[in-house]
Amino acid sequence: MEAPFKPNLKAHELPRETLVDLWHRTTHAHTKLCETWFAAVAEKCGADVADAVALSGWPLRKAGATPKELFFDDLRFIVAATELQPDMLTVADRDQAETPEELSGDRSWFHWLVSASRLRGGKARSRTGKPAWVGSPGRARSFVRGKGIDLGFVVLLKAWQASQGTHASEIDTEAFEQKVSNHYDEKTLALLWNYAALAYMLATDRWYTGVRKRYGDEVAQELEKNVWIDRGAAEHDLSIGQEAMGVTGDDVESLLRSFQFAPGEVGILSVEFELVDENHGIMTHHACPALDRFEHFDDVRLKHCCDICVAGMPISGEMLNRKIECKPLKLPPRVDANDIACRWEYRLRDQS
Incomplete structure (x- = not known):
């Protein structure tokens, strides 16, 4: 008999073998997502453009880095980024386990960034309190904040790429994955999976940014929708959780x-999960990186991100059962500092 649904189930509470499975599926998803983006860009703009965009996002491709080496480079970048911005992590905390030395060592270039950050605001920590856009003049403050996030990300990424030079980090990836399979405990694996999830989703930002620089918002948005909706990236993402968790049902609880x-x-x-009954559930997004980054700063990009969710969330339900209906109960913009990002309701229609 299947265990009762636990809405607050933590990653480190999962069986070790499930966490290992999630890790492997997510590392593979990084490669698959990049391949999907490459195919979409090549079809729309030509293979030469796809090559150029991929190279601008991952300069190590020029040196012949393998997809796995590119993933580990992104993983090490995320480890560095979360040291500056720990609230990027959503299902783990940096202090719940020690980050493996292979992912955090040899970053002398990074020390000055951390030192500068701590001189400005003390030890790096999660943000608390009201978002910067609240208050008067809220929109102006939010614009400055959004611009700061964008510039900070660009500077960090450029510094990272420059520090790597033309050689992939000398990580014995096979030995590392053996440690994942046989050595690391549940809390370490949960932290590694959160890093991996962020690295996987970083791929879309790099592809989008590269296309946007060349062709503008309209083409970049068209391609992102093509990747996530038409080419099935949203469905594949859900299937990772479905298969790793051994979900076989087709009701809302299974979703x-x-x-x-x-x-x-x-x-x-x-995300907060509420299961009303097996055929009715609600998902609340309390925080969203797109909203955090673009609200009152880049309305075009924010609307586009929301449009993808409005299209993609119903597809996720229909993937399990065509009779599962999705309704957005709340969408951006937020009304105040304590407002949620969005809320979604899923219901299974009468199957008679």
Whole structure:
């Protein structure tokens, strides 16, 4: 008999073998997502453009880095980024386990960034309190904040790429994955999976940014929708949680169980699950990185992100059962500092 649904199930509470499975599925998803983006860009703009965009996002491709080496480079970048911004992590805390030395060592270039950050605001820590846009003049403050996030990310990424030079980090990836399979405990594996989920979703930002620089918002948005909706990236993301958790049902409870460990969902978003009954459930996103980054700063990009969710969330339900209906109960913009990002209701229609 299946265990009762636990809406607050933590990643480190999962069986060790499930966490290992999630890790492997998410690392593979990084490669698959990049391949999907490459195919979409090549079809729309040509293979030469796809090559150029991929190279701008991952300069190590020029040196012949393998997809696995590119993933580990992104993983090490995320480890560095979360040291500066720990609230990027959604299902784990940096202090719940020690980050493996292979992912955090040899970053002398990074020390000055951390030192500068701590001189400005003390030890790096999660943000608390009201978002910067609240108050008067709220929109102006939010614009400055959004611009700061964008510039900070660009500077960090450029510094990272420059520090790596033309050589992939010398990580014995096979030995590392042996440690994942046989050595690391549940809390370490949960932390590694959260890092991996962020690295996986970082791929879309790099592809989108590269296309946007060349062709503008309209083409970048068209391609992102093509990747996530038409080419099935949203469905594949849900299938990661579904298969790793061994979900076989086709009701709303099964859908929520799948969402609980889909890397593009809980791996980057703060999500609350409410199961009313097996055929009725609600998902609340308390925090969203797109909203945090673009609200009152880049309305075009924010609307686009929301449009993808409005299209993609129903597809996720229909993937399990065509009779599962999705309704957005709340969408951006937020009304005040304590408002949620969005809320979604799933119901299974009468199957008679």
